[in-house]
Amino acid sequence: MNITETYESMGVDPKIYNLGEEVLKDCKDAFDRIDKLAEMNQLKVLNAFRKNQVSEACLHGTTGYGYNDFGRDTLEAVYADIFHTEDALVRPQITCGTHAIALALFSNLRPGDELLAPAGRLYDTMDEVIGLRDSKGSHKEYGVTYKQVNLTADGGFDYEGIKNALTDKTKIVHIQRSKGYEPRKTFSVEEIGNLIKFIKGIKPDVIAFVDNCYGEFTEAIEPTDVGADMCAGSLIKNPGGGLAPIGGYIAGNKECIENAAARLTSPGLGKEVGASLEVMRSLYQGIFLAPTVSASAVKGALFAAGIYEHFGFKVVPSFAEKERHDIIQSIVFNDANKLIAFCKGIQAASPVDSFVKPEPSDMPGYDSKVIMAAGTFVSGASIELSADGPLRAPYAAYFQGGITWPHVKFGILNTVSELYKENLVSL
Numbered sequence: 001m002n003i004t005e006t007y008e009s010m011g012v013d014p015k016i017y018n019l020g021e022e023v024l025k026d027c028k029d030a031f032d033r034i035d036k037l038a039e040m041n042q043l044k045v046l047n048a049f050r051k052n053q054v055s056e057a058c059l060h061g062t063t064g065y066g067y068n069d070f071g072r073d074t075l076e077a078v079y080a081d082i083f084h085t086e087d088a089l090v091r092p093q094i095t096c097g098t099h100a101i102a103l104a105l106f107s108n109l110r111p112g113d114e115l116l117a118p119a120g121r122l123y124d125t126m127d128e129v130i131g132l133r134d135s136k137g138s139h140k141e142y143g144v145t146y147k148q149v150n151l152t153a154d155g156g157f158d159y160e161g162i163k164n165a166l167t168d169k170t171k172i173v174h175i176q177r178s179k180g181y182e183p184r185k186t187f188s189v190e191e192i193g194n195l196i197k198f199i200k201g202i203k204p205d206v207i208a209f210v211d212n213c214y215g216e217f218t219e220a221i222e223p224t225d226v227g228a229d230m231c232a233g234s235l236i237k238n239p240g241g242g243l244a245p246i247g248g249y250i251a252g253n254k255e256c257i258e259n260a261a262a263r264l265t266s267p268g269l270g271k272e273v274g275a276s277l278e279v280m281r282s283l284y285q286g287i288f289l290a291p292t293v294s295a296s297a298v299k300g301a302l303f304a305a306g307i308y309e310h311f312g313f314k315v316v317p318s319f320a321e322k323e324r325h326d327i328i329q330s331i332v333f334n335d336a337n338k339l340i341a342f343c344k345g346i347q348a349a350s351p352v353d354s355f356v357k358p359e360p361s362d363m364p365g366y367d368s369k370v371i372m373a374a375g376t377f378v379s380g381a382s383i384e385l386s387a388d389g390p391l392r393a394p395y396a397a398y399f400q401g402g403i404t405w406p407h408v409k410f411g412i413l414n415t416v417s418e419l420y421k422e423n424l425v426s427l
């Protein structure tokens with residue numbers, strides 16, 4: 001069988017395959033650039049491994065208290081070199097991205113301090129961390145206040161507003177790189193750098209913190225290369241390379257990381273405890289693969305944009321936006337059935353649970369049903385091929401991940417097949 005026949009045997013009509021090839025012609029330059037980026041990031045990561053003399057012994061874990069956990073300590077040195085920071089905290093005990101971010105914030109804020117979001121609303125889960133929605137253990141309970149400066153109407157930074165919002169109390173400025181589920185663009189590292197420069201020009205001692213979720217390795221530099229004192233993210237997203245089964249990281253200056261370690265474990269214990277159990281090999285191999293895995297996901301996002309723009313759907317970012325700063329692509333279907341068909345196509349293209357039909361269901365914290373598609377090796381891992389969307393107007397799918405490019409390509413073509421079979425698009 002040739003490749004068209006192979007796709008056809010898997011349910012992808014040759015017309016759909018050919019459409020994919022047409023779109024790929026317009027991706028060529030962008031893909032070349034993404035490959036170059038992966039190359040630079042691969043060298044950066046390899047260099048950190050070599051410099052820190054990662055050895056076979058590092059891949060073994062510890063149990064109990066985890067004193068003198070050589071593998072854990074070396075991995076943290078590797079992360080610090082990748083992010084060009086003084087130190088890093090990379091632990092399986094950090095349970096997810098929200099935990100990593102909350103840890104970075106709580107450990108560096110004290111009662112009476114203020115957290116400032118200078119670039120608009122933060123990720124949903126931050127509401128309860130800050131205490132915007134009532135919750136146990138929020139900043140609000142600890143007497144930490146919050147201020148937010150919204151973006152301007154054209155999506156830029158409100159420099160005047162930020163200047164006015166910075167006070168003696170401002171301890172941390174929290175900048176979120178990826179748009180998450182907000183209708184704004186994702187900031188480039190350069191834009192983040194300019195914002196930090198502006199803020200530090202007014203208040204040099206403020207801690208610049210970046211929520212780096214979904215952004216790692218989508219550019220050749222990271223926020224800590226342009227003035228961020230600290231950044232944090234999840235290992236079941238980009239830096240885990242699809243292999244990390246759990247974990248989060250914070251990279252930053254010595255004092256920030258010391259504070260974070262004291263809060264994660266205990267004052268006095270800090271980084272010295274925390275057994276790495278059996279996950280070291282996956283965390284090392286994951287960060288080693290992360291540059292090419294993230295590149296595959298970015299290629300998939302761009303390809304999806306091209307395909308669905310062809311059918312006349314609004315896609316964010318648009319296909320013309322070839323320079324990406326995270327791995328997320330949204331497709332606005334304006335039709336519940338199309339959103340559901342898209343998610344079915346992703347699920348059926350998954351290596352795990354391909355036979356499962358995703359159904360819209362109620363989710364805590366959402367006021368409408370949500371449909372999710374994910375057949376992942378690591379539960380909930382959004383660096384693996386996955387999609388979700390709330391069942392309400394404008395019926396947008398958020399699509400991300402794909403640890404190999406051929407897999408994402410098939411996944412997207414399979415979503416088109418699903419819509420085509422249900423007469424929701426015409427070829």
Ligand SMILES: *Cc1c(COP(=O)(O)O)cnc(C)c1O
Binds near residue numbers: 125
């Ligand atoms: C995913 C994400 C988070 C939260 O990470 P979880 O692992 O889901 O807790 C925070 N911020 C952004 C921008 C994210 O994409």
